[in-house]
Amino acid sequence: MPAYHSTFLVDGANSREVGDFAVLPLKTKFKGPSLPCDSEYDIIDEILDLFRANTFFKNFQIKGPADRTLIYGILFVSQCLYKLNIRMSKSESVRVLLNLASEDFAIPGDIGFPLNSLYQAPKDRNESIFFRQYLTQFRQELAMRLIERLYGKDELKPNKFWMAFSRKKFMNKSL
Incomplete structure (x- = not known):
C-alpha cells in the first residue's frame, strides 16, 4: 500500500516555489506572506487528514513540490505531539505549541536542517527571509x-x- 500524496498541484496562478518547496495559499488568522486560500480545503487540512495514515510509512516517494510541503507539515505535527502531554489542558497546549511554532528554526540550506538531502536551499537572502516568514505563519496555523x-x-x-x-516518526525523521 503506497503512502498518500498531496492533491495540490503547483500552478503559477495561486502559488510559488522556494527552492523546491511549494508555498501554497492558507486559510489563516496569522500575519504573514501567504496568499489567502479561495477554497475550504487547504494544505493544512490535508496535512491533518493524512498525518495518521502517512506516519506509518518509512519511505515516501516525492512526486512534486506540494509533497515536500506535506512532508514538512507531517514532521511538524509529530514534533507538536511530542511536546504535548496527555494531562495538558487546552490553554496550556496552545501556549506550548505557539511558542514552538514561533521559536527559531532551521530552513533548508541551514546546517541544522535535518532534511537537507530532500530540499533545495532558497536562492538568495530575500527568498530565505520570505520562506522563514511563510514557514512561521504555516507552523502557527498548523499548530492551532x-x-x-x-x-x-x-x-x-x-x-x-x-x-x-x-x-x-514519519520516514524515521524528526525536525
Whole structure:
C-alpha cells in the first residue's frame, strides 16, 4: 500500500516555489506572506487528514513540490505531539505549541536542517527571509488547527487517539 500524496498541484496562478518547496495559499488568522486560500480545503487540512495514515510509512516517494510541503507539515505535527502531554489542558497546549511554532528554526540550506538531502536551499537572502516568514505563519496555523482537532469538545484532555502518535516518526525523521 503506497503512502498518500498531496492533491495540490503547483500552478503559477495561486502559488510559488522556494527552492523546491511549494508555498501554497492558507486559510489563516496569522500575519504573514501567504496568499489567502479561495477554497475550504487547504494544505493544512490535508496535512491533518493524512498525518495518521502517512506516519506509518518509512519511505515516501516525492512526486512534486506540494509533497515536500506535506512532508514538512507531517514532521511538524509529530514534533507538536511530542511536546504535548496527555494531562495538558487546552490553554496550556496552545501556549506550548505557539511558542514552538514561533521559536527559531532551521530552513533548508541551514546546517541544522535535518532534511537537507530532500530540499533545495532558497536562492538568495530575500527568498530565505520570505520562506522563514511563510514557514512561521504555516507552523502557527498548523499548530492551532491541530489543537482544535486534539481537543474538540473536551477542554481538559486531548484525544487519546491522536496522542498515540506522539512517539511515531514519519520516514524515521524528526525536525
